[in-house]
Amino acid sequence: MSEVSLLKQLARSLMTGQPVAASDPHRLHWHLAPPVGLLNDPNGFIQANGRYHLFYQWNPLACRHGAKWWGHWSSADLVHWQHEPVALLPTEEYEINGCYSGSAVQHDGKITLIYTGNVKYADGSRTAYQCLAEELPDGTYRKLGPVIPLPEGYTGHVRDPKVWQHDGHWYMVLAAQSAELTGKVLFYRSADLTEWQLLGEIAGAHLNGLKEFGYMWECPDLFPLDGQDVLICCPQGLAAEQYRYLNLYQCGYFTGKLDYRQAEFPHGEFRELDLGFEFYAPQTTETADGRRLMFGWLGLPDDNELVQPTIKYGWVNSMTCPRELSLRDGILCQQPVKELQQLRQGTGTDWQGSAEQAPELAAVSAELLIDVSGTFSLSLRDEATLDWDGECLILTRRNWRTGEQESRYWFGSLRSLQLLLDSSSLELFINDGEACMTARYFPDPEKQTLHFQGAGTVSIHHWLLSACV
Ligand code: FRU
Numbered sequence: 001m002s003e004v005s006l007l008k009q010l011a012r013s014l015m016t017g018q019p020v021a022a023s024d025p026h027r028l029h030w031h032l033a034p035p036v037g038l039l040n041d042p043n044g045f046i047q048a049n050g051r052y053h054l055f056y057q058w059n060p061l062a063c064r065h066g067a068k069w070w071g072h073w074s075s076a077d078l079v080h081w082q083h084e085p086v087a088l089l090p091t092e093e094y095e096i097n098g099c100y101s102g103s104a105v106q107h108d109g110k111i112t113l114i115y116t117g118n119v120k121y122a123d124g125s126r127t128a129y130q131c132l133a134e135e136l137p138d139g140t141y142r143k144l145g146p147v148i149p150l151p152e153g154y155t156g157h158v159r160d161p162k163v164w165q166h167d168g169h170w171y172m173v174l175a176a177q178s179a180e181l182t183g184k185v186l187f188y189r190s191a192d193l194t195e196w197q198l199l200g201e202i203a204g205a206h207l208n209g210l211k212e213f214g215y216m217w218e219c220p221d222l223f224p225l226d227g228q229d230v231l232i233c234c235p236q237g238l239a240a241e242q243y244r245y246l247n248l249y250q251c252g253y254f255t256g257k258l259d260y261r262q263a264e265f266p267h268g269e270f271r272e273l274d275l276g277f278e279f280y281a282p283q284t285t286e287t288a289d290g291r292r293l294m295f296g297w298l299g300l301p302d303d304n305e306l307v308q309p310t311i312k313y314g315w316v317n318s319m320t321c322p323r324e325l326s327l328r329d330g331i332l333c334q335q336p337v338k339e340l341q342q343l344r345q346g347t348g349t350d351w352q353g354s355a356e357q358a359p360e361l362a363a364v365s366a367e368l369l370i371d372v373s374g375t376f377s378l379s380l381r382d383e384a385t386l387d388w389d390g391e392c393l394i395l396t397r398r399n400w401r402t403g404e405q406e407s408r409y410w411f412g413s414l415r416s417l418q419l420l421l422d423s424s425s426l427e428l429f430i431n432d433g434e435a436c437m438t439a440r441y442f443p444d445p446e447k448q449t450l451h452f453q454g455a456g457t458v459s460i461h462h463w464l465l466s467a468c469v
Pocket residue numbers: 040041057068100101102116159160218219280281301
């Protein structure tokens with residue numbers, strides 16, 4: 001479709017849809033969500049010339065997946081974001097079924113996007129091109145076309161390029177499905193972002209000691225952190241175990257050391273990045289002050305996604321809060337970025353004592369720091385609970401599709417919790433980010449508080465959070 005006709009549809013969708021989305025009682029107060037339509041992966045996360053840019057997979061025309069566009073926000077502080085002109089629309093033959101996920105780098109002073117052009121055929125098959133687009137002075141993007149066609153020996157599922165610079169060269173990790181239908185991560189090098197050489201497969205099923213490990217790995221990201229290299233990826237097709245791999249698709253990481261010359265990445269075991277219900281396709285960037293930050297999609301591509309209550313208000317899905325990454329004893333830890341403290345209203349309130357006696361606290365848009373000793377449980381707006389029995393922390397919520405209770409688990413020695421709440425999302429950081437649990441939930445808007453129970457003692461610091469989007 002032509003750009004003009006797509007832009008006309010966008011204008012109509014925004015003008016009629018934005019007031020409706022804004023009237024949703026579950027509309028988020030401080031998380032990034034699409035103005036209308038469906039959002040999925042974070043893309044092109046970068047800090048350039050002092051501003052953060054976050055692009056995203058967007059279908060602004062309907063609450064379903066389809067020919068994706070790239071939406072674009074920018075921010076000076078990671079908290080207050082401004083929507084920028086749409087960066088990419090699927091107008092060309094090589095991307096006609098979607099400008100799929102990718103990343104951004106700064107090249108010759110301009111933000112350059114590397115993304116997947118997705119093309120589907122009538123017989124159900126597909127192909128993919130890795131493409132470039134560069135920033136123009138007015139903040140829009142000019143497409144430079146495909147730079148990598150489908151590599152031989154893979155199905156049409158080749159996508160999600162993540163590019164970085166190292167020792168004067170550009171490198172890329174790219175998700176791929178082998179002809180044998182196994183998930184792989186391809187590794188490329190380029191001198192100029194245009195000519196790319198495939199160096200090999202650096203990770204995937206049947207590599208580095210892994211056996212069967214899924215039929216596709218989406219959205220790889222590889223970066224140095226605290227003396228090691230971390231590969232994040234989203235394997236699809238892992239069988240659920242009693243306490244692991246409980247979501248339809250997984251998102252996790254390996255740590256190891258990338259050998260740029262041999263194109264090898266010997267790595268340790270796979271660990272899940274988030275033990276909650278909705279977390280997928282995260283992307284990281286390095287900031288000017290040397291922090292490794294990450295946004296995830298606070299969602300998951302499965303059938304619960306497209307029956308969320310927000311869809312009747314014309315929008316669906318959101319980003320997680322921005323998180324800072326660090327490695328502690330080989331574990332990838334996540335903590336909300338310090339900039340989010342701007343949202344705290346005043347100095348907050350403190351309370352300490354038996355969980356049984358703790359006061360009810362506002363929970364629609366709030367942050368809690370909780371030090372724990374002994375067992376307790378926490379009911380969140382009568383829609384989700386958190387139970388600590390001394391060995392296992394269990395997050396339970398009502399599934400909005402089936403109406404049934406469902407749980408996720410963390411085992412360890414619990415010291416502290418940080419809980420970030422928005423009107424229909426919760427993000428839980430355990431022991432200063434040693435583990436995370438992230439979820440959407442859709443409480444009755446009238447139910448606005450949380451309350452504690454149990455034999456243990458808790459020390460609570462509670463803040464209301466201001467709205468910022
Ligand atoms: C992950 C994903 C990517 C793809 C994009 C399409 O959620 O499936 O692999 O590029 O979403 O929107």
